[in-house]
Amino acid sequence: MKEHRSISIADQIFEQLELDILSGKYQRGEILSELKLSQELGVSRTPIREAIRRLEQERILEDSGRGVVVVGISREDMLDMYEIRSRIEGFAAERAAENISDELIQKMRETVELQRFYASKSDSEYSVQIRNLDSDFHEQLYRATGSRPLYDTLLSLHKKMAKFRMASVSKRSRALQSVEEHAAIAEALASRDKAAARQAVERHVAAARARMQDMEG
Amino acid sequence: MKEHRSISIADQIFEQLELDILSGKYQRGEILSELKLSQELGVSRTPIREAIRRLEQERILEDSGRGVVVVGISREDMLDMYEIRSRIEGFAAERAAENISDELIQKMRETVELQRFYASKSDSEYSVQIRNLDSDFHEQLYRATGSRPLYDTLLSLHKKMAKFRMASVSKRSRALQSVEEHAAIAEALASRDKAAARQAVERHVAAARARMQDMEG
DNA sequence: GGTGGTATAACTGTATACAAATGTGCCAGA
């Protein structure tokens, strides 16, 4: 949904900080100062400030009058985000089934194939690729809805959840399971079957939630 | 949820730009340059940039390689946002019924009383107050859930919708109707009745959507 | 008159400078 422009320093800082916060490197309640960050990261305060403002907008950081305080997300937050997704994402799937383009169907199938490939390998070897492809798949699903609010809302939730999960390693069996759920979604969309798409997505979200719950619970 | 800190220039710029975009003053597709904005508003580029970054994060502005392009929201987007809210806000009401504090119940009742007062006055006289109180009420409802994801997701949607609606004037009869729906919600929460709270909220969202649809439709 | 190339203007990204506010620590005095 955006391709041009070379990645600026501010963008990189934003991504890095978001990851560091959501994956738990910075603890909840910790206070970050612009100056310290700029020294640690070797850039001036300007890009740091822009990244911080964006993270504040995402409610991952919060202004504390004196520096920003790390809010991050908790395990409970994760469960609530699954609750929200379980109530929206099925609807999004129906929309996607109505509006998806042939090109996007093709792309989603390719994404699933790549996922199958990496997921079949030994455990944590391609974990980065697996995670990225999972994000790609969901981005494509949300894009297929043709609805900006659905895209924005769901992508924002998914992005946070994905970065949060980065702290934990997932087993290969779980990855394989997830891929097959994706495959079912892609095929339902390909046949433009609203009901099937909804069901497949709802099953996927519920299963993902269950996987998370008995991973650390 | 945030009280301290005097409102900085950057914050004001953010609020102003967001309002100007969502209320339609800046047209979709229009390109804004930092320099022009800083000259028009009489401040340096720094606070402008921060406001723009936050608006980009909200997906109201988008980077175009050369200045930011106004995205804003459309009538269709509004309907989709109602769809999303209709699927989450009832759940949020159940949560609120479980977790709301006595103080918050009191506050919500007061908000409703104030709304009743202003809504009973002649048409557009107190429109600003009515709108602000509507936002207050929903902020309180979302806060009562005790869930950060619910709060963030729903407040973000509501804020956008409220600013979008600022472009249009609403009739007193509609305002009165809305207040009574709020009152029903507040009373359901006060008796901590999950089912009633859910029903009242779902009715309110559906009614608000209907009001919007036959206002301009 | 049309076209290509170059100078220039506009704009963003980053760094730095400066002012105002606020917390901290040290020192003096009781």
Add this chain to the structure above:
DNA sequence: TCTGGCACATTTGTATACAGTTATACCACC
């Protein structure tokens, strides 16, 4: 030893400076 006050260090908010990039417009040449 404890307390009050003052100087200083730290930090944010805003403005400005500078570099690099890209569009644009104009002029020369075909």
